[in-house]
Amino acid sequence: MAKDFGYTISCDRQIDFDKLSRSMYLEVKKAEPSVDACISCGTCAATCTAGQFTDFSLRKFILLLRRGDSLSVIQSIDKCMLCGKCQLVCPMGVNTRGLIYSIQVISRRIECRNRRVVNKM
Amino acid sequence: MKHVLVIGGGVAGMEASVRLSQMGYAVSIVEQSDKLGGKLNRWHSLSPDNSNASDLLGKLKSQIHQGIHKHLNTEVLSVIKNKLHFVVGLSDGTDLKTDAILVSTGFDVFDAQKKEEYGYGIYDNVITSADLEQIFRDEDELKTTSGTAPKRIGIIHCVGSRDEKAGHTYCSQVCCITAVKQAIEIKEHLPDSEVFCFYMDLRMFGRKFEDIYRDAQVKHGIQFIRGRLSEAFENPDGSVMLKAEDTLLGKPLKMNVDKVILMVGMIASAKTKKIKELLNLQIEDDGFYSIADTHYESTKSSVPGIFVAGACTGPKTIENTINDARAAAIQISEYLKQ
Numbered sequence: 001m002a003k004d005f006g007y008t009i010s011c012d013r014q015i016d017f018d019k020l021s022r023s024m025y026l027e028v029k030k031a032e033p034s035v036d037a038c039i040s041c042g043t044c045a046a047t048c049t050a051g052q053f054t055d056f057s058l059r060k061f062i063l064l065l066r067r068g069d070s071l072s073v074i075q076s077i078d079k080c081m082l083c084g085k086c087q088l089v090c091p092m093g094v095n096t097r098g099l100i101y102s103i104q105v106i107s108r109r110i111e112c113r114n115r116r117v118v119n120k121m
Numbered sequence: 122m123k124h125v126l127v128i129g130g131g132v133a134g135m136e137a138s139v140r141l142s143q144m145g146y147a148v149s150i151v152e153q154s155d156k157l158g159g160k161l162n163r164w165h166s167l168s169p170d171n172s173n174a175s176d177l178l179g180k181l182k183s184q185i186h187q188g189i190h191k192h193l194n195t196e197v198l199s200v201i202k203n204k205l206h207f208v209v210g211l212s213d214g215t216d217l218k219t220d221a222i223l224v225s226t227g228f229d230v231f232d233a234q235k236k237e238e239y240g241y242g243i244y245d246n247v248i249t250s251a252d253l254e255q256i257f258r259d260e261d262e263l264k265t266t267s268g269t270a271p272k273r274i275g276i277i278h279c280v281g282s283r284d285e286k287a288g289h290t291y292c293s294q295v296c297c298i299t300a301v302k303q304a305i306e307i308k309e310h311l312p313d314s315e316v317f318c319f320y321m322d323l324r325m326f327g328r329k330f331e332d333i334y335r336d337a338q339v340k341h342g343i344q345f346i347r348g349r350l351s352e353a354f355e356n357p358d359g360s361v362m363l364k365a366e367d368t369l370l371g372k373p374l375k376m377n378v379d380k381v382i383l384m385v386g387m388i389a390s391a392k393t394k395k396i397k398e399l400l401n402l403q404i405e406d407d408g409f410y411s412i413a414d415t416h417y418e419s420t421k422s423s424v425p426g427i428f429v430a431g432a433c434t435g436p437k438t439i440e441n442t443i444n445d446a447r448a449a450a451i452q453i454s455e456y457l458k459q
Binding site: 013015018036038040060063064 | 347
């Protein structure tokens, strides 16, 4: 067990645009172009059943992808049950259900890719 | 024939002069600079239709006929109010007897150097929205100081507006749409560049403004980050590091950009302060002229016979400035018929 020295090292919370890569957002955008219309209003997150019990928020995930923080999204995207309520309420006409599905597919692809890299090591 | 003196030959002054002249009044315009048109002379294209500023200027100028007396390079030196009229002394030696005065002293562009932390005038790659219009107007390319095309550009909203420290707590109205317009123009000139807008709220109040904002995201891939720029630092290579909070994610953010464009707001003009003293007009805390009634008499000043139009009564779009000028012409005509 690690010894308690009375302090911890905090992770850097800063979004650093020069280090993060937006490639996953571009991939998602290719699969579901309507994502570009999102204005971060939060209507989807407010109506989301999963969001009542977990930190699932589509608004936040779109932003995280836009900022290049794909990992947080990959870890949480499967909490969605694809009920599609968010699509009913989106004022910008984003195909939210299709978007989440695309993010799930792309996440799985990225995970497989990463596993293969790990297996080779 | 009754006479109206118009102080300030910008958009409001020109339009009101033409309308008053059409109504049969003798009109004189006093303009401090060597040409009519005010700030429109320095702008390239206008929202929301991207029309040329010079086309609108030409349209306004073409209506200014010989019957309207122009006093260019001229200042108002003195005003004496008699029972029936005003006697106005001009710096070109003219003494005018006028029945009514229209003040259209416009606005000044906020001096971005006052927001020291943004580095305007200190870092070479920080420019203002007005500078960018000048670049487009001169058909120059947007370049970094080392002569390369900028790959990443940061556009900063609300510079000098909604800022108690800068002395201007109000919203300047036009900067949000100008930012989006300029962002699209940059993307059209430099399709491979990335453009980021840092905003607090996007105030897309006008007709078609929201559509332009949507196009900016969907068609042009412009990215919007909700968070006010806190500070900017110059890197050794001349690029600029921006620090803000991404307030929608609740995380601090940093980004290196090759060019920064500050969306400078509108402030009450120096001329407004000067004319206020000469005419005993009232101004409000924001520095703009008081008006008799916000809804119903927006072009009447606190002094009978003196009227106000355009951005001297608060930030306005050109559309609203022209409407204001026409409203003033009607209000002056009503006053002169009494």
